[in-house]
Amino acid sequence: MTPMDSVFFDVWSHTYDRAVLQESTYRPVHDALLDRIASLSPTTVLDLGCGTGQLTRRLITTFPDAGIIGVDLSSGMLERAVESDECNDASFALADAQRLPLSPGSVDVVVCSESFHWYTDQPAALDGLHTLLKPGGRLLIASIATLTGTGDEIIRRTTSMTGRSVRAVPRRRLRKMLEAAGFDVTYQGRIMRLGPIPWPVLTDATRI
Numbered sequence: 001m002t003p004m005d006s007v008f009f010d011v012w013s014h015t016y017d018r019a020v021l022q023e024s025t026y027r028p029v030h031d032a033l034l035d036r037i038a039s040l041s042p043t044t045v046l047d048l049g050c051g052t053g054q055l056t057r058r059l060i061t062t063f064p065d066a067g068i069i070g071v072d073l074s075s076g077m078l079e080r081a082v083e084s085d086e087c088n089d090a091s092f093a094l095a096d097a098q099r100l101p102l103s104p105g106s107v108d109v110v111v112c113s114e115s116f117h118w119y120t121d122q123p124a125a126l127d128g129l130h131t132l133l134k135p136g137g138r139l140l141i142a143s144i145a146t147l148t149g150t151g152d153e154i155i156r157r158t159t160s161m162t163g164r165s166v167r168a169v170p171r172r173r174l175r176k177m178l179e180a181a182g183f184d185v186t187y188q189g190r191i192m193r194l195g196p197i198p199w200p201v202l203t204d205a206t207r208i
Contacts, residue, residue, distance in 0.1 A: 006074045026114065028193040029142045030055045032202050033111050034062055036140055036187070042066050042108035046132070048097055049073075049115025053081030053090070059111070060089050069102070071095050097125045104131045109138045114200065116143040117166050126181035133207040139183060142191060144168040145201040171201045178205045 033055070043066055047056045050070030059068050068090040072078050078094055081087050095101050097112075097119055110129055119125045129139055146152045146168045159166040169177070175185045183205035190199045 006076075025193060026054060029113055029191050029200060029202075030058060032191045033113060033140050033142055034058060036202070036204050037109055037111070037138060038062055040109065040138070044069065044107045045109045045111070046071065046100075046102070046107045047090075048100075048110055048112040048129075049118075050081060050092070051077045051115075053084050053087045053092075055111065055113055056081060056090050057084065057086040060087070064089075066108075067091070069093065069107075071097070071100060073097070098128055100128060100132060102132055105134050107132050107137060108134055110140070112139070112141045112143070114142060114144070116141050117145075117168050118164070119167065120165075122167060122169065123177055123181065126177055126183070130182045130207055135207060137207045139178075139205045139207065141174070141203045141205075142200045143174070143203075144198050145171050145174065146198075149173065168198070171203065174201070174203055178203070182208050184208055 042063060045059050045063055045066050045068050047059055047068065047070045050056050050072050053070055056068060056070045070081055070090055070092045072094065073096055075094055078092050082092055093101055098121060110133060116122065133139060144166065146155060148170060152168050152170060155168045156165050171188045175188065178185050185203060185205045187204040189202055191202050192199055
């Protein structure tokens with residue numbers, strides 16, 4: 001994403017935490033992500049594209065002994081995350097997914113919920129996450145995904161008219177991107193949810 005994109009999310013932050021939106025759209029995604037990693041014992045977990053901290057709070061509860069870091073490009077979203085008492089045990093940073101202010105090999109788990117399809121250079125972001133993760137570390141991406149490359153191209157062209165292009169890459173293309181970046185993809189599956197927003201694909205990968 002670009003700084004201009006962050007303005008959209010700054011505005012959206014004022015209504016993002018509405019219960020109806022969270023319960024129907026994002027709660028199922030967060031449930032699926034947590035189910036994949038709940039049995040782990042990580043030292044450091046990165047919530048990439050953390051928004052207002054909805055998933056961050058649950059990561060704190062799930063991994064009370066881990067350092068939880070939330071990163072987002074939107075200052076409006078982060079302000080609401082920091083204001084939440086439930087997020088007091090997490091640290092936050094305002095940063096682009098392609099320029100993360102963390103040391104190489106410093107993170108055990110990265111969760112990326114509903115933000116990957118906004119990234120302007122997805123392969124570059126994956127390369128950076130490979131560097132950031134420890135060997136054997138886990139990367140979980142929940143992202144809108146079309147069935148075909150043609151569908152992705154249609155969505156990209158349509159959304160580019162608003163100035164915020166969505167890259168809803170099909171699961172096979174995402175798998176190839178991850179493998180090229182040095183990951184072993186262990187799982188991919190659709191996450192069912194209510195509402196008009198397309199069902200995202202959950203991808204679980206291990207840093208080789």
